[in-house]
Amino acid sequence: MKLAYWMYAGPAHIGTLRVASSFKNVHAIMHAPLGDDYMNVMRSMLERERDFTAATASIVDRHVLARGSQKRVVDNILRKDQEERPDLIILTPTCTSSILQEDLQNFVERASLISNSSVIFADVDHYQVNENQAADRTLEQVVRYYLDRSHTQEALDQFVTSVPSVNIIGIFTLGFHNQHDCRELRRLLRDLDIEINQIIPEGGAVEDLKDLPKAWLNLIPYREVGLMTAMYLNKEYAMPYISTTPMGAVDIAECIRQIHKKIDTLASGSSNKRVDCEPFIDAQTRFVSQAAWFSRSIDCQNLTGKKTVVFGDATHAASITKILAREMGIHVSCAGTFCKHDAEWFKEQIQGFCDEILITDDHAEVGDMIARVEPSAIFGTQMERHIGKRLDIPCGVISAPVHIQNFTLGYRPFLGYEGTNQIADLVYNSFALGMEEHLLDIFGGHDTKEIMDKSLSTNIGLIWNPESRLELSKIPRFVREKVEKNTEKFARQKGIKTITVEVMYAAKEAFGS
Amino acid sequence: MSVKIDETLTVECETGNYHTFCPISCVSWLYQKIEDSFFLVVGTKTCGYFLQNALGVMIFAEPRYAMAELEEGDISAQLNDYEGLKRLCIRIRRDRDPSVIIWIGTCTTEIIKMDLEGMAPKLEWEIGIPILVARANGLDYAFTQGEDTVLAAMAHRCPEPLRERKEMKQKVLAFPSREKDELHEYANHPSLVLFGSLPSNVVSQLNLELRRQSIKVSGWLPAQRYTDLPPLGDGVYVCGVNPFLSRTATTLIRREKCELIGAPFPIGPDGTRAWIEKICSVFGVEARGLEEREEQIWESLKDYLDLVRGKSVFFMGDNLLEVSLARFLIRCGMIVHEIGIPYMDKRYQAAELALLRDTCTRMCAPIPRIVEKPDNSNQIRRLRELRPDLAITGMAHANPLEARGISTKWSVEFTFAQIHGSANARDLLELVTRPLRRQRNLEHFGQNTLVRKNNNC
Numbered sequence: 001m002k003l004a005y006w007m008y009a010g011p012a013h014i015g016t017l018r019v020a021s022s023f024k025n026v027h028a029i030m031h032a033p034l035g036d037d038y039m040n041v042m043r044s045m046l047e048r049e050r051d052f053t054a055a056t057a058s059i060v061d062r063h064v065l066a067r068g069s070q071k072r073v074v075d076n077i078l079r080k081d082q083e084e085r086p087d088l089i090i091l092t093p094t095c096t097s098s099i100l101q102e103d104l105q106n107f108v109e110r111a112s113l114i115s116n117s118s119v120i121f122a123d124v125d126h127y128q129v130n131e132n133q134a135a136d137r138t139l140e141q142v143v144r145y146y147l148d149r150s151h152t153q154e155a156l157d158q159f160v161t162s163v164p165s166v167n168i169i170g171i172f173t174l175g176f177h178n179q180h181d182c183r184e185l186r187r188l189l190r191d192l193d194i195e196i197n198q199i200i201p202e203g204g205a206v207e208d209l210k211d212l213p214k215a216w217l218n219l220i221p222y223r224e225v226g227l228m229t230a231m232y233l234n235k236e237y238a239m240p241y242i243s244t245t246p247m248g249a250v251d252i253a254e255c256i257r258q259i260h261k262k263i264d265t266l267a268s269g270s271s272n273k274r275v276d277c278e279p280f281i282d283a284q285t286r287f288v289s290q291a292a293w294f295s296r297s298i299d300c301q302n303l304t305g306k307k308t309v310v311f312g313d314a315t316h317a318a319s320i321t322k323i324l325a326r327e328m329g330i331h332v333s334c335a336g337t338f339c340k341h342d343a344e345w346f347k348e349q350i351q352g353f354c355d356e357i358l359i360t361d362d363h364a365e366v367g368d369m370i371a372r373v374e375p376s377a378i379f380g381t382q383m384e385r386h387i388g389k390r391l392d393i394p395c396g397v398i399s400a401p402v403h404i405q406n407f408t409l410g411y412r413p414f415l416g417y418e419g420t421n422q423i424a425d426l427v428y429n430s431f432a433l434g435m436e437e438h439l440l441d442i443f444g445g446h447d448t449k450e451i452m453d454k455s456l457s458t459n460i461g462l463i464w465n466p467e468s469r470l471e472l473s474k475i476p477r478f479v480r481e482k483v484e485k486n487t488e489k490f491a492r493q494k495g496i497k498t499i500t501v502e503v504m505y506a507a508k509e510a511f512g513s
Numbered sequence: 514m515s516v517k518i519d520e521t522l523t524v525e526c527e528t529g530n531y532h533t534f535c536p537i538s539c540v541s542w543l544y545q546k547i548e549d550s551f552f553l554v555v556g557t558k559t560c561g562y563f564l565q566n567a568l569g570v571m572i573f574a575e576p577r578y579a580m581a582e583l584e585e586g587d588i589s590a591q592l593n594d595y596e597g598l599k600r601l602c603i604r605i606r607r608d609r610d611p612s613v614i615i616w617i618g619t620c621t622t623e624i625i626k627m628d629l630e631g632m633a634p635k636l637e638w639e640i641g642i643p644i645l646v647a648r649a650n651g652l653d654y655a656f657t658q659g660e661d662t663v664l665a666a667m668a669h670r671c672p673e674p675l676r677e678r679k680e681m682k683q684k685v686l687a688f689p690s691r692e693k694d695e696l697h698e699y700a701n702h703p704s705l706v707l708f709g710s711l712p713s714n715v716v717s718q719l720n721l722e723l724r725r726q727s728i729k730v731s732g733w734l735p736a737q738r739y740t741d742l743p744p745l746g747d748g749v750y751v752c753g754v755n756p757f758l759s760r761t762a763t764t765l766i767r768r769e770k771c772e773l774i775g776a777p778f779p780i781g782p783d784g785t786r787a788w789i790e791k792i793c794s795v796f797g798v799e800a801r802g803l804e805e806r807e808e809q810i811w812e813s814l815k816d817y818l819d820l821v822r823g824k825s826v827f828f829m830g831d832n833l834l835e836v837s838l839a840r841f842l843i844r845c846g847m848i849v850h851e852i853g854i855p856y857m858d859k860r861y862q863a864a865e866l867a868l869l870r871d872t873c874t875r876m877c878a879p880i881p882r883i884v885e886k887p888d889n890s891n892q893i894r895r896l897r898e899l900r901p902d903l904a905i906t907g908m909a910h911a912n913p914l915e916a917r918g919i920s921t922k923w924s925v926e927f928t929f930a931q932i933h934g935s936a937n938a939r940d941l942l943e944l945v946t947r948p949l950r951r952q953r954n955l956e957h958f959g960q961n962t963l964v965r966k967n968n969n970c
Contacts, residue, residue, distance in 0.1 A: 001597035003586050003604060004561055004580040011558040033651030035535025038563050042908035048963050050916035053909065058757045059529055061652050065624065077528070083890060095557040096620045099588055126557070127585040459585070474713045505718055509813070509936050 006363050006383060009403060013094045014039055015134030016122045017055050019225075020090045021144070022172040022201035027117075027143075028055040028085040029076055031069065031097040031104060043173060046407050048247075054086065069100075070107055077111040077119060087206045088142070089119045095126040118206075120145055132224040132313070133341060135172065139201055140228040143209055147236070150210035156236070158213050164263045165195035165216040170226025172203040176316065176400040178202065181221060184416035188246065192256065192265070192277065200229075213237040219255075220417055221245055223315040223342060238264075246415050247319035248327055248423070249292055253281045267365050278455035284417050291420035294428070295328050303431055307333045309370055310401025311358070311380040314339040316414070318349040320379050320398050323423060325353040330427070333373045334358055336366065337344055352415050363387075376429040382406075396430040398423075462488050464499045471501050486511045521880055524857050528720040529886035532909045533831035533855060534567060534925065535560070536649035537660030538853045540578045541568045542929070543663055546710045549738045551611035551942055552578035553601065554631065556619030577609060590625070595632050602640055609766050611642065613739040615663060618648035643670065645738070647789060655855035657757040657832045657928060660710055664734055664761040667770055671734065671745040674704065700727040702796040706743045706771070709754035709759055711933055718934045719754065719779060726793050726800055734761070745769045752792060754779055756865060759858035768946055775861070777868040780834070780934075781841030782810040787868055797879035810935045814845075817942040818951055822846035823941040827895075830854045830887050831907050832928050836862060838905070840869040840944065841938075843878050850899050853887035903948060918962040920948040 013030060017039045020028035021339040030036060040053040058076040060069060077089055091108050105121050112119040123141055140281040151157040166189065182199060189196055197215035198204060216234060218241040220226040230241035240262050248336045264486050285292050294300055308330055310321045314337045321335040336358030337346050343359045350357065355447040358369055365389045370378060378388045380391045382403050388395035397406055398414075413419040462470065475483050483504070490507035540552040547585070554560055561580040568576075581601050586592040602614055618629050633644040645666045649659035658825045707719070707730055720730045732743020734751075745751070751765045752774040765771040776791035777784050781879055786807045793800040826842055828835045830853025839849045859866065873880045886894075889910070896904055896919060904914055911921040922945060932941045 001584065001592065001594075001601065002582050004582040005576070006565055007558060007561055010562040013559070016560065032653055035533060035537075035563070035651040036527075036559060037532055037909065040532060041907070042566055044909055044912045048912060050913060052913045056530065056890075060527070060620075065652065095559045096624065099621065099624050126559075127588065148736075165626075172553060418634050449643070471714070471717055501717055502721060505721060505936055509810070 008363070008381065008383070011095060012091050012126045012129050012131065012132035012134035013122075015129075015131040015136075015140040015225075016090065016124055018131075018173050019135050019138045019201050020122075021053050022056055022203070023088070023142070024203060024205045024383040025086050026054060026088045026090065027080050027084055028090045028092050028122075029073075029080060030055065030057045030092045030094055031060060031073060031102075032057045032094040032095050033060045036060060036094055036096070046402075046404050046409065047173060049173075054084070055092075056080070060100070060451060061097075065100075068102060070102065073104065073107045074111045077107070078115055079109075081115040081117045083209050086117050087243065089115070090122050090138070090142075091119065092122045093124065093126065098126045113511070118145070118149075119340060132339065135225045136228045138234050139169070139225060142206065143212065143229050144232060145146065147212070156210055156213070160216055160266075161197060161214050162197055164193070164267065166259070167197050167212055167218045168199045168378045169218055169220055169229050170222045170224075171199055172225065173202065174224075174400075175222070176313075176402055176406065177408075177412055180408075180411055181415040181419070183411070184413035184418050185219070185221065185246070188252075188256075188416045192259070194259070199300045204451040213239060215239070216266050217241060217259070219259070221315075222346075223345070224313055238460075245315050245319050247316075247419060248323035249285045249289055249417075251319060251322065252327060252416060252420070253285065256281055269292055282442035289417040289420040291327065291424040294424045299428065300328060301370040303330050303428075305331050306377070306431065307331050307373065309333055309373055309375045309378050309380070310335040310398070311337070311366055311378075311383075311384055312336060312353070313380070314342045314349075317401035318346055319352045319414075320423070321353050322429065323420075324379070327420075328424075328427060334369055334373055336360065336369070340411045369488075374478075377427075379427070379430070388456050394430045396426045398426070429471045461497065462491055462499060463497060468499050468501050468504055471504060483508070490511045522866055522883065524859070524883045524885050526885045527888040527891060529888070531830065531853070531855070531887045531889045531892075532907045532911070533650045533953050534907075536654040536656055536662065537564065537619060538567050538656060539649060539659030540564070540615075540617060543615075543660060543735070544577045544739070546712075547613075547739055549612035549740065549913065550615060551605050551609055551613070552575060552617060553605065554578065554582050554584065554617040555581045555598070555622050555627070556617075557583050557621050560619050560621075574840070577611065578709040579605070581616075582961055588621070591723065593629055595636070597965055598632060599636055599639070601643070602644070602887050603638060606640060606642055613643045613645060615645045615647060615666070617659075617663075618650055619645060620650045620652050622646065623650050623652055635829040638708075645670065655831065655833070656836045657755070657834070658760075658856065660755075661758050661760045664708060664710070664758060665740075665764040667735060667742065668708075668745065668761060668764045671742045671769070674746045674749055676743040698724070698727065700796065702728060702798065703748055703750055703772075704731040704733060704744070705729065705750045705752065705796075706732045706745060707752055707754055709758055710735055710766065711754060712931055713737060715931050715933050715937065718763050718936050722779075722785065722789060722934060723792065725802070726789060726798055726841075728792060728796060728798060745771055748772075750774055750795065752776055752788075753861070754788075755834070756837050756862055759861035762861050765846065773889075775864045777840070777865045778837045780837040780932055781844065781941065782807045782935045782938045783844045784837060784841060784865075785938075787864075791864065795888070802860060810938055814939060814942055817939070817946050819844055821942070823848070824949065825850055825899070827892075827899060827901040827904045828852045829889065829892055829904065829906040829924070830884065831924050834927050834932075835905075836865050836869060836883070838927065838941075839881060840865065841883075841941070843869070843872050843876055845942070846876065848878055849881040850901055851892070851895065852883045853892060854883065854885055857883065857885045890902050901944070916963045919955050920952055922948050946966055 017028050020026050037057045043049050043053045058073050060383040098373040108119050109120040122138050138233050171178045218230045220230050233239040241259045246252040256277050257274050317337045321332050324330040332354035334356045335350050335354040338361040347357055363383045370387055378384045378393055379398045381399050381401050385395040412422050486505040489506050490510055497502055537554050544552050616629050629646045633646050637644040647662040647666045649662045736742055747770045749771045751771045756778050764771055766773050774795050777787040779785040779788040786803050790800050825848040827850045835852045835854045839852045856875055904919050905924050906921050908923055911923050914921045931937045
């Protein structure tokens with residue numbers, strides 16, 4: 001048992017649901033008590049999704065505790081099958097169902113005999129894995145299921161495409177800037193004359209998964225989700241994969257070179273002669289991306305030696321640390337991640353780019369570290385943003401968990417060459433705001449609200465009695481002034497000298513607000 | 514399955530596959546209401562993640578609640594629950610020094626049968642802070658019913674009413690002028706305690722409404738501080754202000770021997786008037802000026818009423834305020850197609866249901882269908898057929914419905930906004946009309962349906 005106020009990664013079923021609801025025409029049924037279906041709310045709110053989220057609950061209530069839920073689960077699966085005709089139904093366990101220890105696998109087998117849709121049981125353990133790990137595992141499970149099925153039906157077409165092509169694996173719903181990153185990756189690959197075979201899970205159709213092996217190789221942009229699938233495809237279908245995140249000019253170049261090298265090896269027998277990628281990388285780095293120039297500009301000189309702290313998921317924290325240190329010359333005092341299961345990889349990545357490394361999923365520990373280091377800017381999650389607010393340190397958000405403001409309508413990729421521009425803006429704006437704030441502090445600020453207030457106040461001759469004064473203090477601060485003014489106006493109109501609680505509410509009714 | 518309440522109102526029951534908030538969400542408003550409390554939710558990551566997402570920004574403001582997150586060892590009983598909870602509660606005492614710790618039991622503690630009620634008194638004695646237990650879990654309850662479980666637990670801790678007249682007299686001597694005023698101001702009636710958690714401004718407003726009728730409110734359950742819980746017992750009259758407090762009502766009657774005043778709830782000017790009238794009639798006080806006051810309020814709402822008149826509403830149901838809200842909206846001239854509701858206590862809500870029926874008759878409106886434990890997929894099908902002007906629904910369905918050209922109002926806002934009493938009727942209509950006003954403002958923008966054809970299922 002541990003005391004917890006906040007967590008960086010959600011419970012396992014959220015990961016499974018995110019993968020399921022990213023595919024087209026896949027329905028997830030949660031075996032869960034009332035109220036556990038708030039993933040729908042997150043998706044509908046944060047992503048402003050226009051469609052109903054294809055995730056519903058098979059409710060566990062008192063009856064289920066007494067008699068078991070088998071009939072109900074099977075009925076709910078068959079009902080969804082009838083109503084929505086999905087290609088696939090994924091039965092998702094929650095923490096509640098994993099302690100009930102019902103044989104959900106068995107229900108799935110029974111339901112799949114009757115249902116038109118395929119039915120699988122998400123193989124995730126609530127007490128072992130978190131949201132990201134569960135998403136990774138579920139994606140692999142779905143891919144494996146469809147490839148195995150095609151294999152037994154001998155419908156599998158393993159011939160690769162005639163022109164070089166890749167699968168992008170790991171773009172999905174509620175991912176940090178995933179939609180924009182996906183568009184940016186498409187553009188990058190198009191510029192390199194590489195076709196995209198499939199993008200999964202976002203927008204993918206499960207019936208098409210059998211064609212995954214047609215691609216020449218797999219690209220895994222994020223460390224957290226997709227690696228298991230890539231390893232599986234590598235083992236079973238000998239598909240190579242690239243897992244270098246194309247974030248920041250140096251790593252983008254590295255990623256492109258790796259892709260080229262793999263394609264050259266695979267194409268060695270054919271007549272497809274690849275052009276050299278170095279001129280492309282050079283032109284993009286120096287002129288399409290503004291980031292390299294920006295690092296050399298006078299603006300960026302001012303950032304030299306400024307202390308920063310980076311915290312986030314493994315992918316983003318590692319990449320941003322490297323960008324700050326290597327591409328912008330900014331001092332990273334501490335870099336950390338909450339992906340404890342991937343700590344080794346993380347440490348290896350940022351070796352030499354920062355003074356210290358913090359691996360924890362306790363936000364209090366991160367807060368203490370920030371307070372101790374006193375950086376000029378923080379790059380972290382929403383939690384670090386709030387820590388920064390409390391300590392008066394600006395923060396740029398670079399990783400999930402995030403709020404609705406990180407699901408921007410405008411184009412804001414973190415990957416690719418446009419991503420380097422976005423990141424440069426983010427970094428620079430965080431510091432600039434910080435510096436402006438310091439200047440304001442030194443010169444006493446330009447906020448004259450205090451004085452303005454006094455001259456506007458006309459409460460001469462009006463007395464607030466102690467009760468009404470107390471009542472007024474209970475009103476939320478942002479409307480208090482308005483209430484005060486309206487009440488006084490009302491009192492003056494009515495010729496009332498002493499303001500009581502009654503006068504306050506009579507005024508409220510009179511002004512109708 | 515349907516049950517007749519009287520000759521005209523029937524309650525249907527569907528499958529219970531609907532979306533609502535988990536009842537543990539009640540900590541979000543109760544910790545703010547009860548200033549010296551600390552809420553400890555004993556559950557898993559799932560509960561924690563829900564609170565963290567549902568409460569949004571609040572979570573960063575050093576809230577007085579936390580999760581006692583159960584790990585695998587706790588589930589398999591390898592660790593000692595009592596020692597675990599003791600360790601956490603001692604830490605909470607050290608860091609926050611609350612006057613009461615409230616344990617919120619969850620689905621997990623139910624399933625592993627963790628004996629919270631058994632452990633609480635022992636630990637309370639050991640660490641010297643009152644510990645209450647409320648089983649606000651998703652196996653049994655929906656959303657606002659969480660508050661009901663907490664208040665029911667709290668009712669047991671209210672002190673006995675003062676019997677010694679002597680003490681009262683001493684007080685009179687100490688502040689002679691003031692006490693005389695008070696005696697003069699109020700009618701002679703038994704002590705009245707109101708139950709239901711409301712923001713302190715709304716508490717003052719309702720107290721004031723009753724004071725106008727010379728009725729004195731002796732206390733509220735809950736009070737602003739745990740240490741100020743009102744005396745309860747034989748001869749104390751109680752009245753609810755919210756429709757989801759049936760367990761609390763039952764506890765007050767059965768365990769605390771209080772007299773329950775069954776009234777409609779003070780939501781909307783009509784509800785507020787009926788609520789005051791009922792209390793007055795129980796105490797034999799003649800209500801004064803209520804009719805004029807109600808008229809005045811309706812008059813001041815005219816601009817909003819013009820906007821809603823004749824428009825239709827569909828309540829999908831998730832917070833148990835639905836019957837009262839529907840009754841108010843029908844009185845405003847709206848047509849209600851369906852009242853979805855998670856749970857219907859026909860005894861506790863009897864007066865409210867009667868007022869609903871009377872309002873329908875008065876307004877010549879059809880009696881809406883009441884659906885308990887609704888089924889969201891069936892409801893969405895009905896919504897597509899009826900195409901109401903407004904659907905009051907949870908956030909899971911709001912954006913998808915808007916994209917299909919159906920205006921929605923997020924139901925949770927009704928639980929967080931100030932909607933009680935005559936003075937707040939305008940705020941209530943402000944909420945209801947907001948989607949309609951937006952619709953009007955965007956009229957010339959076109960584009961009402963924003964899904965692709967093949968998605969418009």
